[in-house]
Amino acid sequence: MTGIYIHIPFCKSKCPYCDFYSFKADEQTKDSYLKAVLSCLEGCRDKISSSVDTVYFGGGTPSYFGGERIKEVLSYIKNNYSITPDAEITVECNPSSVDEDLVRNLSQAGANRISMGMQSAVDKERLNLGRLSGREKISECIRLFRSFGIDNISLDLMLGIPYQTKGSLSESIDFVSSMNVSHVSAYMLKIEEGTEFHRLQDELTLPDEDEVCELYLYAVEELEKRGYMQYEISNFSKKGFESRHNLKYWHCEEYLGIGPSAHSFLGGKRFYFERDFDSFIKGVPPLPDGNGGDEEEYVMLALRLNEGLQNEKYKQRFGRNIDEALFKKARALEKEGLVRVTTDTVSLTVKGFLVSNSVISYLSD
Secondary structure (H helix, E strand, C coil): CCCEEEEEEEECCCCCEEEEEEEEECCHHHHHHHHHHHHHHHHHHHCCCCEEEEEEEEEECCHCCCHHHHHHHHHHHHHCEEEEEEEEEEEEECCHHHHHHHHHHHHCCCCCCEEEEEECHHHHHHHHHCCCCCHHHHHHHHHHHHHCCCEEEEEEEEEEECCCCHHHHHHHHHHHHCCCEEEEEEEECCCCCCCHHHHHHHHHHCHHHHHHHHHHHHHHHHHHHCCEEECCEEEEECCCCCCCHHHHCCCCCCEEEECCCCCECCEEEEEECCHHHHHHHCCCCCEEEECCCCCHHHHHHHHCCCEEECCCCCCHHHHCCCCHHHHHHHHHHHCCCCCCCCEEEEEEEEEHHHHHHHHHHHHHH
């Protein structure tokens, strides 16, 4: 099974923390992009030999692209690719660009999962993040999606943001629980070069490193109390509502990425489109990015998951057992409370997830 990712590089305004490839666009530019996406999908048909079971519209702000355009893209995929009847079709939405017309079009197109950029349920924190809609607007959006039969909803939650405290984080988690959404992505703020936050970083009132760690541990504990079980470093869901598309990335499964900055992994090869709108519009082909899915990469991605690195799955993929040297390293870290080790599995603890880059690098080296 293969996934398709469609990057929508448009936003009504740029959030100060965001370094994803996006910009403001008029209707003509959006129409030009629609044509380019359809043309690219046409040219990629022979690259995918298996059925498509996930489609993900990310960005940028797909809801700003418009429901009719998304509907047209999905119609093309359904008519020209072998898409499974139960395919997970996700659309990222910003509350400020959600209205009844958008939701109606998404429902008619077959979208069945929404990922909404909440970031915080505390309006002051949202404003500091450049998010224009308040908590009531988010509630209205959720009710609107459900009225059109779209019940699988994920909310983004950011940790370590300006002025955030354990009390304000608790308010956001209470809101998530009260709305009974099925999934939560809880990301720690990272100051990226080239962003407004990077320019203003000396002026920002941010929690210190220890406070951010406490916020993360608190979020994991409180979300799990409410039935949102952690299945990846930054992702939590109710049982059966894990993001099937994102799991493809972590399981080293195949996916096709369409749009400037989008990456693909097909036939053991990785390739990507440049972060350049004009070159994509002109039909410039993606650039090769080497081989993918080797043992080292597989180990690194598997360790991001709560299920961890499992010997049986590893053996099925590579024809041999996990190297005993990795288990030896893991047992040493187990004594520090960073990993869990069984006879055939290595997985990170919540404490290990906090220093995941170091732990995973050490184990996969």
